[in-house]
Amino acid sequence: MSAPPRLRCPDRQQLVVRPRTIDELVPEDHLVRAVWALVLRWDLTLFLQGIRARGERPGRAATAPQLLIALWLYATIEGIGCGRQLARLCIESDPYKWLCGGVSLNYHTLNDFRVDHDEALDDLLTQMIAVLTQAQIVSVQRVAQDGTRIRACAGANSFGERETLEKHLAAARTHLEAVKRAAADPTLSAQQKAARQRAARDRQERLEEALVELAKVEQAKAQQKDKPTKDHPARASSTDPEARMMRMPDGGTRPAYNLELATDCNSRAIVGVEATNAGSDAGQDAPMRDQVEERAEEAIEEQLIDGGFVSLEGIERAAAEEVTIYAPVPKPRKAGVDRHVPKPRDSAAVAQWRQRMGTSAAKQVYKQRSSTIETINGELKTCRGLGRVLVRGLRKVQCAALWSALAYNVVHFGPILLSG
Numbered sequence: 509m510s511a512p513p514r515l516r517c518p519d520r521q522q523l524v525v526r527p528r529t530i531d532e533l534v535p536e537d538h539l540v541r542a543v544w545a546l547v548l549r550w551d552l553t554l555f556l557q558g559i560r561a562r563g564e565r566p567g568r569a570a571t572a573p574q575l576l577i578a579l580w581l582y583a584t585i586e587g588i589g590c591g592r593q594l595a596r597l598c599i600e601s602d603p604y605k606w607l608c609g610g611v612s613l614n615y616h617t618l619n620d621f622r623v624d625h626d627e628a629l630d631d632l633l634t635q636m637i638a639v640l641t642q643a644q645i646v647s648v649q650r651v652a653q654d655g656t657r658i659r660a661c662a663g664a665n666s667f668g669e670r671e672t673l674e675k676h677l678a679a680a681r682t683h684l685e686a687v688k689r690a691a692a693d694p695t696l697s698a699q700q701k702a703a704r705q706r707a708a709r710d711r712q713e714r715l716e717e718a719l720v721e722l723a724k725v726e727q728a729k730a731q732q733k734d735k736p737t738k739d740h741p742a743r744a745s746s747t748d749p750e751a752r753m754m755r756m757p758d759g760g761t762r763p764a765y766n767l768e769l770a771t772d773c774n775s776r777a778i779v780g781v782e783a784t785n786a787g788s789d790a791g792q793d794a795p796m797r798d799q800v801e802e803r804a805e806e807a808i809e810e811q812l813i814d815g816g817f818v819s820l821e822g823i824e825r826a827a828a829e830e831v832t833i834y835a836p837v838p839k840p841r842k843a844g845v846d847r848h849v850p851k852p853r854d855s856a857a858v859a860q861w862r863q864r865m866g867t868s869a870a871k872q873v874y875k876q877r878s879s880t881i882e883t884i885n886g887e888l889k890t891c892r893g894l895g896r897v898l899v900r901g902l903r904k905v906q907c908a909a910l911w912s913a914l915a916y917n918v919v920h921f922g923p924i925l926l927s928g
Contacts, residue, residue: 533602540603547578554628576621578607584915589893591619629910634803636917639928646772648804652812652881653770655789659896660751660763667743677715684708718749748900752785765905770796773876778913783906789816812877827857834874837865888912
């Protein structure tokens with residue numbers, strides 16, 4: 509009979525001592541080091557203004573905004589948009605532990621920081637564009653713009669008509685009063701009482717806001733005289749009142765926001781970000797031009813947009829601002845009519861636009877739109893955390909979009925931003 513086989517088996521009771529510093533957790537060429545070095549170069553004055561821990565006054569010191577920015581920036585680069593997941597990575601993952609450097613964090617701090625600094629985040633994007641412009645990488649003379657629908661953090665069943673929302677609001681007010689009366693219950697701790705009151709109050713406030721947003725939806729539907737609204741009454745969400753039911757790329761209708769993005773066609777850098785709850789892109793081209801020109805301190809000469817943006821008033825305004833619009837001319841309702849031939853009532857600017865878009869040169873320029881901004885939209889949704897936002901409200905969605913735009917520019921222009 510043969511001898512039993514000799515096997516190597518794990519012994520997890522062995523003592524392992526590996527002394528090392530936190531700095532040795534990641535190699536010298538790791539991306540997280542570049543992210544940290546980049547954050548240290550930025551002017552964070554707007555982030556520091558709101559910190560109340562000052563001088564020798566009592567109280568806990570605030571967490572450095574450099575750390576929180578670097579954590580969210582690196583997390584967004586990796587497609588992470590959840591505060592709980594990020595808090596867990598700060599304990600389990602070496603790159604995040606390296607960033608923390610021994611500073612403890614909870615998901616409340618992380619989540620609050622992510623959505624509390626919309627103006628400061630916008631300023632960071634402006635600082636990025638300034639560096640890229642100085643390095644002659646970015647020029648906004650020709651920009652492409654597109655709107656993309658991003659899934660809201662709300663369910664379709666949360667949308668209700670006015671009668672339903674008013675009924676829920678009455679119930680929420682009754683519940684809040686009951687919770688306040690139960691505050692005398694000695695079996696509940698002070699923390700439990702506060703949590704229950706906060707939840708009941710938040711529910712009531714969301715329903716009140718939903719009724720305000722419902723009035724806006726009703727007004728918008730009333731202006732759509734050529735579309736029947738009887739079969740599609742106005743509704744608003746009790747979960748995320750500012751979200752809207754929108755047609756998604758797959759043809760379905762879901763709660764969503766409309767994210768407008770602008771990119772420099774030559775470098776493919778994101779130069780403009782604006783979250784809206786408008787159901788279409790109509791009229792969004794002019795506000796984006798204003799934003800990009802203010803950010804880059806440079807005039808836009810050419811703007812590439814798709815057919816959803818096109819309006820005759822918009823074409824005329826762009827011409828008055830000496831901006832050349834490249835956008836497809838809508839298909840005529842009558843068969844056999846050449847869309848590129850000016851109409852008798854067309855203004856000079858509209859006539860020039862129709863004729864321009866019929867030329868091969870204009871068609872060649874317009875091809876840059878799909879090859880730039882639409883691929884960027886796809887990357888942000890697939891790799892930079894915008895597949896579905898986990899925050900509610902326009903302001904917070906704007907913050908999430910800015911984080912994704914910052915992460916995109918860092919990934920594609922990191923060495924230039926570090927050397928600028």
